[in-house]
Amino acid sequence: MSAGPAPDTPVANPLRGQTLAGLRRRTSMKWRTYPPDVLPVWVAEMDTRLAEPVAEAVRAAVDLGDTGYATVAPYAEALAEFAKLRWDWRVPAERIAIVPDVMLGIVEVLKLVTGPDDAVVVNSPVYPPFYAFTENLGRRVVEAPLGEDGRLDPDALRTAFAAARSGGHRAAFLLCSPHNPTGTVHTAAELAQVAALAEEHGVRVVADEIHAPLVPPGTGARHVPYLTVPGAGRGFALLSASKAWNLAGLKAAVAVAGEESAHELALMPEEVSHGPSHLGAIAHVAALRHGGPWLDALLAGLDENRRLLARLLAERLPGVEYRVPDGTFLAWLDCRALGLGDDPAEVFLERGRVALASGIPFGTGGAGHARLNFATSPEVLTEAVDRMAAAVAASPKRPGGRP
Secondary structure (H helix, E strand, O other), rough: OOOOOOOOOOOOOOOOOOOOHHHHHOOHHHHHHOOOOOEEOOOOOOOOOOOHHHHHHHHHHHHHHOOOOOOOHHHHHHHHHHHHHHHOOOOHHHEEEEEOHHHHHHHHHHHHHHHOOOOEEEEEOOEEEEEHHHHHHOOOOEEEOOOOOOOOOOHHHHHHHHHHHHHHEEEEEEEEEOOOOOOOOOHHHHHHHHHHHHHOOOOOOEEEOOOOOOOOOEEEEEEEEHOOOOOOOOOOOEOHHHHHHOOOOOOOOOEOOOOHHHHHHHHOHHHHHOOOOHHHHHHHHHHHHHHHHHHHHHHHHHHHHHHHHHHHHHHHHHOOOOOOOOOEEEEEEEOHHHOOOOOOHHHHHHOOOEEEEOOOOOOOOOEEEEEEOOOHHHHHHHHHHHHHHHHOOOOOOOOOOHH
């Protein structure tokens, strides 16, 4: 099997070259949830083709009939190599377990460190499955809202940790890093403060780092793995190549234990390792080992798009407040000044035929907001903003939104 292009081989911007006609042939959730006249920029799927090293690896496995059960060693080794290269993080293989995907891995880790009716703290507004999976597991959600600047608020965390631990309950903090939907990339100092507060209150930190590779170098920000900060030894992290290389349909992820929690990760039931797709694991290994040039080209394209979005909004929807995100390919749009009510995404869909993610399921702080996925071509991104502007022009002002 080919190892893919050499490191010095230039890779074209993966966000360019796709046509809407071609994209609409796809059968995934992004392209089948809404009618064909709707432009979808909502769910976290990218409008790219597979990185060629990934496609080669999957084709070779299919040709061999290599479609059995997944094993952890190749993924653990590939992640360790990638983490050392990109984040200077040395991840011991013995502290890695393979899991079906990041959210199901989070569920399994929460089972290890909490029990029924215990609490899980989240930073609202935050990825909606944090609420759904936690509640389905029989745990209570306690919100620690982000600050007005979209960053972690230590006072809110302190209050939430105390509430979560009240009555002698165990508690976990589900940290989204980088943060979805704001794109905030937490600093080493912020994460060290999280670790200190968690230790003070006896809260276990579980970090969702699925967006970790998606921090363009031009932002001035840098992803810091939670388990590398002082005091984080009792924590866990969940990682996957799925967001950075668009592999949601090829499921595989890993859970990583801190130095002091490896014995707990070892208690994860063996059957959990049967959940990942073997083809998924093969694809993720190829991405981590050979997909670096493709990722770098993607990051450059995302950097262009996040700045293009800022210009488009300033020109065509100046009432929308948008902080250019340091990470992810997601834009969190404050639409409260537009007078579209608590759910502007509904208006954009009805009157503009463009689908964004509603802010309401993201919890406290989500009303009046919408999330836009800008991992698409500049042409699609431009059309999306044009449709949003047309929707606003055609809409009467509604109550709600800004308090």
